[in-house]
Amino acid sequence: MHVGQNILTQKLKATLDQRRRDGRLLVPPVPVTLADTIDFGSNDTLNLSGSGLLSAAFLRELERHPGFTIGSTSARAFEGTRKYLIDLEDDLAKFHGAEAGVFVNSGFDGNVAIWSAIPQPGDFIVYDELAHASIHDGMRMGRATCLPFRHNDPEALKARLEEIRDNNASVASGESLVFISVESFYSMDGDAAPIHGIVAAAREALPSGNYLCAIDEAHSNGLVGPNGSGFVCHFGLEKEFPIRLNTCGKALGSTGAIILCNETIKSALINYARNMVFSTAPSFLCAAGVRAGYELAASAEGEKRRQLVQQKVRYFYRLLTDNPKWRQASRCGIVRLPTEKTWATRPLQSPIIALIAPMVEADSLAEHLRMGKYWVNVVHFPTVPRGMDRVRMVIHAHNTKEEIEAVVGRILGWATEKMESQSLRVGL
Template sequence: MSTGRDILCQNLQVLLDRRRAEGRLYEPASPDEYEGTVDFGSNDTLSLSASGLLTEAFLHQLERHPHFTIGANSTRVFEGTRQYIVDIERDLAHFHNAEDALFCGSGYDANTAIWSAIPQPGDFIVFDELVHSSIREGMRLGRAKSIPFRHNDSLSLRQRLEELRDQNGEVAEGRRLVFIAIESIYSMDGDVAPLHEIVKVAYDTLPRGNYILSVDEAHSNGIIGPHGSGVVSLYGLENEFSIRLHTCGKALASAGAVVLCNSTIKEALINYGRNIIFTTAPSFTAVAAVRAAYEILATQEGHRRQNRLQKNIWYFYWTLTKHPRWDDIKERSILSLPTEKTWYTRPFKSPVVPIITKPKQANSLCKRLRRAGYWVNAVDHPTVPKGTGRIRLMIHADNTREEMDGVIQLIMKWATEQYQSVEPAQVMAKL
């Protein structure tokens, strides 16, 4: 007779085999696969990790605190709030021009805590349909009703808010809150939220002011705004957004996240955010790496890296879209670039470059580039909508023009081979 474990493993294997057959199985690469390749895959967009700059700054932090203890040894609600956490929360609140800050172990933990604990029963959450899964998970665990609007579409947001106001007397009278959840830069599409439009729509449709704007700045933290303080700070909209989330695992090349809010929201998260209450507080070493990264951001070297990243993103887009075969390949729907129409006019560029392939072709392109020594990642459903599988390139401050030229040439060569292989079949079909 099969044991429970055997039955479980059989059931799980069926699911894994199905995903493998669909070309959607995640198979984490081993270090020997990606070490020595050209990095167009990692979130180390300022190249703080790859350059060794962050390691040097981190070791300097340890030298400045020779008597540090390794673990926090408790949760935030007991003895886990050590002085180094108090200090970094104060300093990050100042850096991002916020009233207060709460340091968390990860962006996923922070989002789950925010959206499960802060909106109350009877409140509503209107969210961009492409927000991160951690926001969705928090909403699922929470007690407020959630309503999506079309991605980056301020007209769709306006319609949702007007419907909500007109159909709910408590919202119309200002007695119920409406939370609006967006991201500054979207992690899979690389596009930027129209912050000014969203603020105006909220102001126009809910004139009693019973709304809370919240933005996840995971992919803009460190690279946009004064010293990398984010898109909200770039536009001076700090007072408009009651909750901002900045993660530290991307441009800052470390780990953790900071929720920027006021002291009441912070206290509520500590008291009602279950994954904050029931987890050990961040360790000194985790916080020291984050502090080291932020100190780099405030230097001339940090500024140079932010500028170089922007120049590299511009060069990549320009070289790809001006390639002599790009228009033909795009016309044949071999590849498409969702950000093609907007990248040139943006005041800043996103390092996330998604190149959408035909269905079930993203892995083929990904493997071709990896074999040639360029590390990229393929992404498919359920991470992105069905039929929009893609390779996702991340541009870095330390990528050279030669590296960008090389990966673009390989992408275009692969795409050319795709339509050349299709044409004979199309000719035969017409005979």
């Protein structure tokens, strides 16, 4: 081995070994492990990918374009902007009620592009404290001042905006812009942004209107809204969110993302977002898969599957939270749901379920469920805040009533064992 490579390998090995000792080493499951389990982990919420529906629709799309070129061959500013990509962007912008759209290779790329290139020097970004890592990466590359507000708290947002306004003459005068960054369904807690409250807080704190709300719809695109058009469209607030990032790798079953905006913002992204300027444009194959996914999501079958997800998430919550064993385990601090007090009254259900437990217990619960052939994911710091380790579950359209009942029973069985063990320790 080359000397430099050997030094690097030893350094990396030491950091990975430490992460393993801390119980935080990420080890992707091997495909054969997943094949033998019931899926309560993946983001394929409508089961468009797993069912084969998307594959069939994708192949039909290829047949409609027999002379296609696989690669885009260049960056967007050069030959990479093909007619098929332009048509897709125009169609998706219309579908989501936006003036324009720019398609990117992933949701991560989209957030990096937006937050690194669009806010200008002198502007501010106020972001939910649980913002996705890609938003943070984009902000770090950008030129605006970035400040958090307490998660899903419009009053905290209003206070932060008033603080910025009162301490910055350029904001008070309306010269500088304040961007507000939120997500529709949060990927780790499974809760939803109070977007009406977010908009109201911005209006009250900045009556001159020098604010811009942006939303990441990674976990809502295809899953809610008219024809699956998303969270903002469901509430009819398209004009209140001039920048939306709607990704295609979750409910739509493929990959990539569309940034919904106006023509000027689109041009600015193509000119100034370095991960777009210096990257090959999305391929025909990627774009064709996305078009196929949108067609399925907007179909009667897509609507049926959206309704199934909503019904099954509610069924899961009722089974779990109505059970006395769950309430006792939650009181004992063994496991809890951050959405327990809100799920029954919210108009839209997120398919993401977070079972928060101390680190060792989160691993124990995940292993208990996997032993029963239910695939779930376990999440530790730094993906989530320290002390907020959890089992992350996802409810899908294809999960049966019997599967949901069985996995809830297994969660309750684990919780009962932990309570009995806790009682024995107290008795000793």
